[in-house]
Amino acid sequence: MRIVATGLIFWALAISSFGQKNTTPTPYFPPAHTWAQKTPAELGLNPSKLAEAIAFAKASESKNPRSMEQSHYQTFGKEPYGFAIGPFNDRGDQTGIIVYKGYIVAQWGEPNRCDITHSVTKSFLSTVVGLAVDKGLIRSVNDTVAGYVPPIELYGQPVQRPAEEFGKPELLNLFDTPHNRRITWDHMLRQTSDWEGTLWGKPDWADRPDADASKWLTRPRNAPGAVYEYNDVRVNALALAATSVWRKPLPQVLKEKIMDEIGASNTWRWTGYRNAWIVLDGQPVQSVSGGGHWGGGMFINAYDMARFGLLTLHRGRWNGKQLLSEQWVKQATTPTTAQPTYGYMNWFLNTDRKPLPNAPANVYYHVGNGTNIVYVDPDHELVMVVRWIENSSLDGIVKRVLEAFPR
Numbered sequence: 507m508r509i510v511a512t513g514l515i516f517w518a519l520a521i522s523s524f525g526q527k528n529t530t531p532t533p534y535f536p537p538a539h540t541w542a543q544k545t546p547a548e549l550g551l552n553p554s555k556l557a558e559a560i561a562f563a564k565a566s567e568s569k570n571p572r573s574m575e576q577s578h579y580q581t582f583g584k585e586p587y588g589f590a591i592g593p594f595n596d597r598g599d600q601t602g603i604i605v606y607k608g609y610i611v612a613q614w615g616e617p618n619r620c621d622i623t624h625s626v627t628k629s630f631l632s633t634v635v636g637l638a639v640d641k642g643l644i645r646s647v648n649d650t651v652a653g654y655v656p657p658i659e660l661y662g663q664p665v666q667r668p669a670e671e672f673g674k675p676e677l678l679n680l681f682d683t684p685h686n687r688r689i690t691w692d693h694m695l696r697q698t699s700d701w702e703g704t705l706w707g708k709p710d711w712a713d714r715p716d717a718d719a720s721k722w723l724t725r726p727r728n729a730p731g732a733v734y735e736y737n738d739v740r741v742n743a744l745a746l747a748a749t750s751v752w753r754k755p756l757p758q759v760l761k762e763k764i765m766d767e768i769g770a771s772n773t774w775r776w777t778g779y780r781n782a783w784i785v786l787d788g789q790p791v792q793s794v795s796g797g798g799h800w801g802g803g804m805f806i807n808a809y810d811m812a813r814f815g816l817l818t819l820h821r822g823r824w825n826g827k828q829l830l831s832e833q834w835v836k837q838a839t840t841p842t843t844a845q846p847t848y849g850y851m852n853w854f855l856n857t858d859r860k861p862l863p864n865a866p867a868n869v870y871y872h873v874g875n876g877t878n879i880v881y882v883d884p885d886h887e888l889v890m891v892v893r894w895i896e897n898s899s900l901d902g903i904v905k906r907v908l909e910a911f912p913r
């Protein structure tokens with residue numbers, strides 16, 4: 507990524523025979539391979555306050571191990587069936603980028619480094635679902651998913667099935683139970699589906715399991731839409747359903763429709779699990795994961811994360827082209843009834859300013875374990891990427907950055 511320093515820009519004025527007219531400055535969108543940088547002072551921000559914010563972020567680096575594999579086995583790896591099935595990579599330094607009015611005004615750490623971004627991956631997943639809705643491949647998010655997903659053949663099955671497999675299903679049916687047949691795309695996107703089943707060797711109950719083990723296999727199912735539960739097995743079921751709809755790997759959809767259009771680098775990789783392969787149109791296709799819960803997910807640099815944040819700041823529009831419908835962004839930022847601080851995955855909302863008391867109420871953010879965050883603040887035309895910071899310090903970094911803005 508080449509960073510270009512620019513001086514003051516004087517916007518052209520529209521002049522007509524009726525006199526001089528004011529015009530709104532054209533928003534700046536960074537082209538591919540470069541991103542213009544301005545000093546905080548050039549854009550009216552307080553440099554010393556931003557410096558204090560950066561120092562705070564660096565001092566608040568995550569205390570978890572830099573080895574993502576070790577970090578996994580100290581946390582989620584302790585759950586039932588918690589063994590890793592996707593790749594990990596050691597992470598880099600505490601890192602950040604601050605983008606104001608489209609320009610980079612501050613950066614630190616290793617913004618070019620491709621690190622795992624954990625559940626920020628879910629925001630990319632919900633985006634490719636949104637693209638399917640915009641294209642008409644999904645007629646409505648209120649449709650049940652079952653009608654869109656036929657039985658799926660797993661790749662790499664034995665040619666001759668052993669006798670003990672006789673009579674057992676040969677194809678994967680994601681939504682073929684009375685409960686699952688009632689689930690809509692909206693339920694899956696809002697993590698209120700209570701989808702039941704096992705996918706890629708992970709039972710739904712084993713992800714963040716109930717403290718009472720007697721309920722793991724016996725509890726009654728909640729009606730779809732009634733209860734919010736953050737669950738990566740269900741997220742991965744959504745990813746497989748979306749793969750079936752697109753009939754191609756989701757990373758290809760994201761690259762063509764979003765990442766290439768916003769000038770992202772060619773270094774990001776969206777990976778899945780080593781056992782998450784299906785047969786699709788005669789070809790082996792990997793169904794990617796929605797996060798790094800058992801390894802895998804999106805490996806991406808901070809610049810590309812910031813570009814995605816800038817796209818969402820502009821309601822799906824990039825340099826005059828609507829890549830993702832504004833209606834989809836509106837839906838993604840509409841609170842989930844069962845969890846008012848959540849929209850579509852992984853658009854977290856600042857409803858009633860409860861999660862981030864020092865931020866405006868209309869702020870939203872894409873966030874994943876680590877902590878990795880893409881903070882989007884429409885009131886301040888601000889996008890901020892912060893990686894590998896303690897989750898408890900998120901409001902503190904927001905507070906300090908906003909103190910740099912004129913009162």
